[in-house]
Amino acid sequence: MRVNRRRLLTGGAAALAAGAVVTASGVANSAVVDHGFGTDAEPFYGPHQAGIATAPQAHGVFLAFDVKPTDTRSERDTVAAILRLWTVDAARLTAGRPAVADTEPELATRPARLTVTVGLGPGLLGRLGATVPRSARDLPEFGPDRLQERWSGGDLLLQICGDDPVSIAHATRVLTKNVRAMAVQRWRQAGFRNARGADRQGTSMRNLMGQVDGTVNLAPDEFDELVWLGDEVYPGLAGGTLMVLRRIEMQLDTWDELDRESKELTVGRTLDSGAPLTGQRETDEPDFTLARNGIPVIPPNSHIALARHRHDGERFLRRPYNYDDAPEPGQTSNTGLIFATYQRDIDTQFLPVQQRLAQFDALNQWTTAIGSSVFVILPGVRSPEGYLGQELLAG
């Protein structure tokens, strides 16, 4: 009997066979190695902060702080002090080492790809006298939005991601308590994707409406052009990026009222595979011109038809997390998406897409943005002598 190599590599039998191999090696490894992925660490030092180009971890916590005014220090000195403390501890915790003065050092030994990403609000940047990137400003409230102050804005952003919620909780506690004299927490949002190992690496996540989310995203070689800030205009920010963070609530009770076909027409993709309604596989290019009986197969006001970039410059990195928090008494769900995007220019990359969606997206009936923030993500720290924002604050 001959085995067709191509069929083996692509067919269902191959998946079974590959699964068997993985399982066997997993068992073999477990006899030798006494740890799982807990000791996996993402590099901290480099031209960019980790947590953006990093393959999305299973959990993410986003925290915003406002700088407390003090009589004893200038705001600039206070911000520098916060960034120095965060740099020292983030470098240690992401490497699996306890923070300085860590009261729970045992919680630091399993970073599980922990990343800490720090940003400054455009308002704070302006107060510090920095050149604020032109498009870094609070977004307006779009038509369907119901923005709440408690989920919006802030002077400082901490994005803490990792594959283990325990190391995230520890990092969150350490980084928060160490700046409590200088900054007050404004909001905190915790999110999750599929658990690590639950699926093949690189699989698009599903949001809690059941849709495959994040199919169209940037390739690694597109980050320089579409994500990282250049040094030509904004001193001290080269290698950083602009982040939009929108908290999007899902109305699952009314979404439930829709039949499956209506849900698929709303999104423009099938629910099972995530394929566009004109294709077979998730990665198939949607054909927006295809019509049956004169009616477009993908409705023009479906989510993917409007979210689709009209030219290459309308693309940005999406790195969303689901949230599923405790509902208010009497409610059945408090569910949605922490929609985090990263781009060089919000005006040219993000806004055109957002304006189309705000105006026409069929999904708007079941989704509502309740929080909106913009942060300037600082460049990375290149060596242990440096600290986050050093160049910006020295200038």
Add this chain to the structure above:
Amino acid sequence: MRNSAVVFAVAALALAGCTPQHEEHTMAQTVTFADPWASAADTGMTAVFGTLQNTGHHDAHIVSATSPVAEMVELHEVAADANGVKTMRPKEAGFAVPAGGEHELAPGGDHIMLMDLTAPLQPGADVEVTVMFDDGSSLPVQAQVRDFPGGKENYQPAKPHDRG
């Protein structure tokens, strides 16, 4: 990768220890003060912590310390009295850092006490501290100030203060 580099470095040091004709170093040259930090305080007194590591062949003894932000600096230990109540007091013998070993300065244990602060120590700032060894050498360190609520034992001076 990083771990193997550390192992290699440690092995190299161990090999160096086997060489009979090593140079004589001052204590300050063989001792490093790892992860130094100070507890934040506006006035009064506060403490400096960290890990003293001695890569030399002889024990190193720290006998005193100074800091530009404190009128007086003492080397302290924390000890429980007959009732089990912990107090801190000057450690007359100073801190010994064993050859090839370390001595930890931590809340609830030995620490360097900065007294009569001349300026507030605010979180995120750096404080200069210089530790002096009994061979006359000295080691300057920069301790990062941290907001830390622990390590607040009662202070029991070596001799009763003259309050007059």
